[in-house]
Amino acid sequence: NAGVMQNPRHLVRRRGQEARLRCSPVKGHSHVYWYRQLPEEGLKFMVYLQKENIIDESGMPKERFSAEFPKEGPSILRIQQVVRGDSAAYFCASSPPGQGNTEAFFGQGTRLTVV
Amino acid sequence: AQSVTQLGSHVSVSEGALVLLRCNYSSSVPPYLFWYVQYPNQGLQLLLKYTSAATLVKGINGFEAEFKKSETSFHLTKPSAHMSDAAEYFCAVSDSNYQLIWGAGTKLIIKP
Numbered sequence: 001n002a003g004v005m006q007n008p009r010h011l012v013r014r015r016g017q018e019a020r021l022r023c024s025p026v027k028g029h030s031h032v033y034w035y036r037q038l039p040e041e042g043l044k045f046m047v048y049l050q051k052e053n054i055i056d057e058s059g060m061p062k063e064r065f066s067a068e069f070p071k072e073g074p075s076i077l078r079i080q081q082v083v084r085g086d087s088a089a090y091f092c093a094s095s096p097p098g099q100g101n102t103e104a105f106f107g108q109g110t111r112l113t114v115v
Numbered sequence: 116a117q118s119v120t121q122l123g124s125h126v127s128v129s130e131g132a133l134v135l136l137r138c139n140y141s142s143s144v145p146p147y148l149f150w151y152v153q154y155p156n157q158g159l160q161l162l163l164k165y166t167s168a169a170t171l172v173k174g175i176n177g178f179e180a181e182f183k184k185s186e187t188s189f190h191l192t193k194p195s196a197h198m199s200d201a202a203e204y205f206c207a208v209s210d211s212n213y214q215l216i217w218g219a220g221t222k223l224i225i226k227p
Contacts, residue, residue: 004158033213042119042205042217043159056214091159095213104215106151108158 025094138206
């Protein structure tokens with residue numbers, strides 16, 4: 001009865017490298033949400049995905065960030081050419097169809113540090 | 116646009132004392148409201164949620180919150196603080212059926 005699994009838990013990247021964050025939703029959940037938490041701030045919505053579809057990416061930075069949720073496998077949040085300002089905790093949540101955020105479960109997050 | 120304000124980035128109470136964490140929101144539509152707890156280096160755990168049913172919502176670990184529309188508030192309370200309650204608490208409001216708008220969080224410190 002696994003919950004939302006995110007890996008890695010901690011990720012260190014040098015400026016200019018790529019960061020790939022993975023999120024495996026709760027079994028049976030087809031909706032995934034990514035949030036970013038900057039130090040001393042609350043979470044900010046980034047993107048909402050369903051299997052093979054991006055539903056709302058209004059919170060994603062226009063450049064360097066992308067997300068996918070393929071038919072098979074985990075959801076991936078990809079950050080290209082990372083900069084120091086990308087250092088944050090990235091949380092993934094999942095929910096079953098039709099439940100939206102009233103039944104969303106969160107993972108433990110990936111803490112990205114850019115050096 | 117919806118927003119959430121949590122009054123006090125840090126709240127300190129003595130063990131056994133009342134816990135009161137404040138949350139005010141703005142919303143143009145009837146909101147869904149949530150409280151989450153985050154322990155150090157952990158994920159977010161749902162404490163309780165208001166989804167337009169009873170205005171007094173009971174959650175896990177002895178916490179409860181009351182939705183007051185006239186005051187646009189959803190304050191979190193617990194009658195008697197325990198050392199294990201030390202964590203960061205986030206209030207969130209929903210502006211759709213999927214996107215959560217979050218407060219900046221309140222760190223709860225429990226004094227022995």
